[in-house]
Amino acid sequence: MGRAPCCEKVGLKKGRWTKEEDEVLARYIKEHGEGSWRSLPKNAGLLRCGKSCRLRWINYLRAGLKRGNISEEEEDMIIKLHATLGNSFILLSSPRRWSLIAGHLPGRTDNEIKNYWNSHLSRRAADFRDGVVVDIDLSKLPGGGKRRGGRASRGAVVAAAKEKKAKEKDDRGNSKVAEAEQQLRDTEDDDGGSVSTPRPQSDDCGTAQSEEEQAQASASGLTSDGHGPEEEEEEDPLALSEEMVSALLAPESPKLEVGPDGSCMDSYSGPPSGESGCGSSGPSGDVAQDLDLDDDKAIMDWDLMGLDISTAGDMWDQLVWDYDETLVTEPEGGEEGHQQQDDVMSDLFFLDNL
């Protein structure tokens, strides 16, 4: 039996909010304050779901919101925070922490950042994960490689200039994503690969960083229940990720270096990574290669959590092989063997889909 809907949806208006509705909502909240979202639409005379009212208020009508034009600094912050908070470190709780990222960007909402990431930054991140961005001269493709539609340019004359600018921005974004991911790995490295026992920040950068962070947190005023940051710190599991954020935002964070041949030269891994360079393996491939399964369980646990499955074929092959060996030792043709094989395949499917 499902829970009753938050509001009676029959007869309620959906879709875009009109100016009149915004005014009614804003006026009502100004007079009565936030809260009681369930009864708010009825009391305010709005044919909207309370949830919808809340979302509209939080994302658009609330005071102090910036609209549009994400600055370079904000974009930089989003990329770095996404690389940290979006990492599978918090895989089991939530794949991304938009609200947490938004908390570091005063005046920005989680929805806005989420949209910005999905429309602007995710492709760059995907490009980086898939490998080095390849410049293709579309004009040399069959059919001239002409692109239909889209918001790429406003005219043939402006196109070139914009393309150049866009490329610069893309490069910046790609390098930022690369930097962020690299910094994340270095952060993991610094922590001995275990997030459960994060090393305390050094006084130099830790103190300054935490001050900045506190300032940002207080400026954003985004706490889930109105408690101060100190209060939350004790029990909030995300405090760990906040520490990682601090480490990430430290000015002296190491950069990803690209060798003259285009190969990756990670500051911690030394030589260029693999025969295929960074193109085919991406950031996580190195992690997989550096796994020391016997010596350091903590590192393995962490790296497994952060592992890009698609780039760790060797390790998974090994895992499958081990499973197969186990199966072979079972009584041949037995029902139990089949059952176990099913279980194993189920496990592998589950792991592969993590």
Added chain:
DNA sequence: AATAAACCCAACCGCTATCTG
């Protein structure tokens, strides 16, 4: 001018956590 396609974003949806009686 009409059309197609990519882009963008506001809003919806479903789920979980927390609060409250």
Added chain:
DNA sequence: GCAGATAGCGGTTGGGTTTAT
């Protein structure tokens, strides 16, 4: 302890906008 209400969150989608053909 339980159930319903509420708040919060992230993923997804519908439709408007923009641009090329």
